Amino acid sequence: MEQKQKSELTKQLILDESFKLFYQNGFKTTSVDKIMKATNLTKGAFYHHYKSKKDLGLEIISSTLQKRVYDGMITPLYQDGNVLDILESTFSGRLKSFSLFAKKHGCPMNNFINEIADEEEAYQIALKRIIEEWKAALVHLLERGKKENTINKSYSSNAIATYLISSFEGVRGIRKLYNDDQILDEYINGLSLYIDQLKA
Amino acid sequence: MEQKQKSELTKQLILDESFKLFYQNGFKTTSVDKIMKATNLTKGAFYHHYKSKKDLGLEIISSTLQKRVYDGMITPLYQDGNVLDILESTFSGRLKSFSLFAKKHGCPMNNFINEIADEEEAYQIALKRIIEEWKAALVHLLERGKKENTINKSYSSNAIATYLISSFEGVRGIRKLYNDDQILDEYINGLSLYIDQLKA
DNA sequence: TATAAAAAATACTAGACGGTATGTTTTTAA
DNA sequence: TTAAAAACATACCGTCTAGTATTTTTTATA
Numbered sequence: 001m002e003q004k005q006k007s008e009l010t011k012q013l014i015l016d017e018s019f020k021l022f023y024q025n026g027f028k029t030t031s032v033d034k035i036m037k038a039t040n041l042t043k044g045a046f047y048h049h050y051k052s053k054k055d056l057g058l059e060i061i062s063s064t065l066q067k068r069v070y071d072g073m074i075t076p077l078y079q080d081g082n083v084l085d086i087l088e089s090t091f092s093g094r095l096k097s098f099s100l101f102a103k104k105h106g107c108p109m110n111n112f113i114n115e116i117a118d119e120e121e122a123y124q125i126a127l128k129r130i131i132e133e134w135k136a137a138l139v140h141l142l143e144r145g146k147k148e149n150t151i152n153k154s155y156s157s158n159a160i161a162t163y164l165i166s167s168f169e170g171v172r173g174i175r176k177l178y179n180d181d182q183i184l185d186e187y188i189n190g191l192s193l194y195i196d197q198l199k200a
Numbered sequence: 201m202e203q204k205q206k207s208e209l210t211k212q213l214i215l216d217e218s219f220k221l222f223y224q225n226g227f228k229t230t231s232v233d234k235i236m237k238a239t240n241l242t243k244g245a246f247y248h249h250y251k252s253k254k255d256l257g258l259e260i261i262s263s264t265l266q267k268r269v270y271d272g273m274i275t276p277l278y279q280d281g282n283v284l285d286i287l288e289s290t291f292s293g294r295l296k297s298f299s300l301f302a303k304k305h306g307c308p309m310n311n312f313i314n315e316i317a318d319e320e321e322a323y324q325i326a327l328k329r330i331i332e333e334w335k336a337a338l339v340h341l342l343e344r345g346k347k348e349n350t351i352n353k354s355y356s357s358n359a360i361a362t363y364l365i366s367s368f369e370g371v372r373g374i375r376k377l378y379n380d381d382q383i384l385d386e387y388i389n390g391l392s393l394y395i396d397q398l399k400a
Numbered sequence: 401t402a403t404a405a406a407a408a409a410t411a412c413t414a415g416a417c418g419g420t421a422t423g424t425t426t427t428t429a430a
Numbered sequence: 431t432t433a434a435a436a437a438c439a440t441a442c443c444g445t446c447t448a449g450t451a452t453t454t455t456t457t458a459t460a
Binding site: 110118 | 226229362
């Protein structure tokens with residue numbers, strides 16, 4: 001079993017280093033050479049574990065990116081408590097928790113979406129899966145709010161979920177243009193106003 | 201004057217063709233060779249008119265992109281009429297007017313922002329200028345609404361403007377993941393709900 | 401029509417790119 | 431202990447990249 005363990009470790013190293021580089025410099029302009037330089041391994045190792053750069057990209061999406069969104073934006077939605085509070089704390093709390101690096105480089109998933117989703121259907125499908133699960137979690141939470149009479153029943157949960165996700169991903173891109181957090185503060189302000197108006 | 205005219209024409213041709221290619225395939229992966237192949241001119245012509253690819257990128261932002269946002273999203277905000285109606289018609293109207301191509305490839309400005317705004321300060325500044333002017337136009341409209349008592353005076357115009365822009369740019373990215381307009385319909389639904397709640 | 405300047409064409413670098421072919425070393429199983 | 435297989439290393443290929451140097455063509459002006 002020792003061999004399989006080492007193999008897994010190497011794959012994880014490639015995954016970790018490539019994610020960092022994709023996040024910093026984009027997917028297309030990060031070469032396999034650069035990735036393997038960061039791992040201190042060689043190209044031979046890369047092509048032993050992945051059949052292509054595209055193959056690696058798909059695994060980054062379905063493992064690293066998926067996990068990030070789950071941990072940061074989906075799992076928190078399933079906690080107990082007031083629906084409006086959960087919405088507010090999940091969205092604005094996550095924004096406030098970002099490092100300078102994360103603010104500068106935006107949302108890694110959104111970066112992938114904007115860079116390659118319109119070029120390869122395989123990427124599109126893998127990324128869509130994450131968004132759909134995020135949306136489903138939001139809809140589930142909003143439906144609970146309607147049952148508990150904290151969310152206005154006349155509003156479409158799908159519409160609210162889509163609007164929330166869109167604005168969140170949007171501002172993570174726009175923040176790249178600035179060197180301070182004013183735009184994030186304004187966003188949180190606008191978000192808070194929006195959530196407040198979802199009340200029953 | 202004929203020489204200057206021809207020169208201007210060539211520059212415009214390079215601008216037009218490169219914009220199309222940047223829009224379709226991204227800035228980084230569109231080479232000068234590809235651009236000049238599309239113009240049926242040679243690389244010599246390119247480097248006669250532009251000192252670098254970066255130089256062209258900056259001109260694309262400050263001319264082509266700027267004009268697009270002005271025509272589509274800023275100028276309409278200065279028309280007469282009910283502020284809420286103008287907001288709704290400008291945002292949802294623009295979304296509905298997009299071609300299949302524009303839906304597939306998202307917002308060219310947002311693509312630039314996500315691809316290169318975190319890598320070169322010169323790009324960042326040029327792109328920020330557009331967003332700031334868009335925001336200023338929205339704030340101006342919202343302030344008018346407050347004066348006319350159609351917009352709730354207790355809401356921050358800056359926050360609303362930021363939230364509107366964020367959600368719009370966000371959904372234009374997310375739409376890339378889908379092959380139909382359902383996500384846009386949901387967005388428009390969510391937007392309409394949001395605008396409705398800005399009332400005084 | 402001669403001349404100078406602008407516009408564009410041609411030919412070329414040096415390095416980076418994804419991917420492959422073929423080694424060598426390490427681990428596993430008999 | 432040995433042979434096969436897995437894990438990597440090394441060297442390389444053809445293609446593409448931004449940019450440069452040089453030459454030819456076109457245009458404006460005197």
